[in-house]
Amino acid sequence: MQIKGGALAFTWIGCFLGAGFVSGQEISQFFNHFGLAGLFGQVLAICLLSLLCGVIFRFSQKTGMDQVHQVAVPVESAFLRGLACVVSVTYMYSIYIVMCSGAGTMLEQVTGSQGLRLGGSAVFCAAVTLVAIRGMGGAVRVFSRIMPVLVTLSLLVVTCALVTYGGEGLSFQPANTRNPLVNQWLVAALTFVSYNFLSGLGTLSSLGTMVRSKRDISIGVFLGGVALLVVSLGIHCAMASLPVCMEAELPMLYLAGAVNPAFQGLYAVVILLGMFGASMSVFVPVPQYLLRFSRFRRYPVLVPVILSTLAFVLSQVGFSNLIGTLYPVYGFVGFAYIAGILIHAWMIHRKNMTGGDHGTNQ
DSSP, rough: OOBBBBHHHHHHHHTTTTTTHHHHHHHHHHGGGGGGGHHHHHHHHHHHHHHHHHHHHHHHHHOOEEEEEEEESSSOOHHHHHHHHHHHHHHHHHHHHHHHHHHHHHHHHHHHHHHHHHHHHHHHHHHHHHHHHHHHHHHHHHHHHHHHHHHHHHHHHHHHHHHHEEEEEGOOOSSOOOOOOOOOOHHHHHHHHHHHHHHHHHHHHHTTTTOOOOOHHHHHHHHHHHHHHHHHHHHHHHHHGGGGGGGGHHHHHHHHHHHHHHHHHHHHHHHHHHHHHHHHHTTTOOOOHHHTTTTHHTTTHHHHHHHHHHHHHHHHSSSHHHHHHHHHHHHHHHHHHHHHHHHHHHHHHHHHHHOOOOOOOO
């Protein structure tokens, strides 16, 4: 399957517009808590994230390498590449658990029903599993359909929130309490880039091999980067118009309900779409990785079903607790992946300049 710049843009931003992002929980913890400095950190983070996506797309396109262990480890080491696989797969699976938890939390916040929290998470897991069975091609097609809707609806709610509460000014006051794992704005911004890039790496590395040309990569990275920055800053400013919303598990859902009760349902759709997209980006590569082994290859449907069922059980941990702990920890781990990819890209570039080959696809 080959994709153009527009499909690439909506697919790669879909890797990051998950429950934590569009609900405002990530942006609150990693940017709003630092006041005005958080705005600078947010712009820096989105620009770096876009740049890294461009690097991985071009790298995979030139080399044909589409597996995490291939692109992140620049040396021929079975141990390091095996370790890279294990860490990235477990992390992507952990993010899927966060998304499942977010689906249930959202329904409970909207309806007040504990039963709908459990039932919503179960239905959500079933839907993601159906896409995972279809593989990366199916995921790209779904991304291309749901991401334009997500971006449009989120900006609509953000605009209404700013019109309703922004007239009295925006509050960019630093929070009194911060996450001790990311207690400085620059560290928070870089960690945000690192864990997001690591969480989407399984999908991002595959996308590069599906793009037709360098021009499509440039268009996809630019369009996606602009859309991601606009949505991100819009959510940041919307929450700054009513800071009390940041005390909720899903700040933007609370804010939408404060604007108009009907908007709460509308933004619930936005969050659900974001969770679904992010879940596809992190879960689809997991069973595909396991199906490389002969013992799992005979069960192409059963493997994702079992993994999804386990994720549903584990998702009953609190949503904000998962984001506040899991994301920063893996963010620090992600720096090693980013360094490995940049070194590997530089090595490939040097080989090309000296007339060498592209290396092996181990």
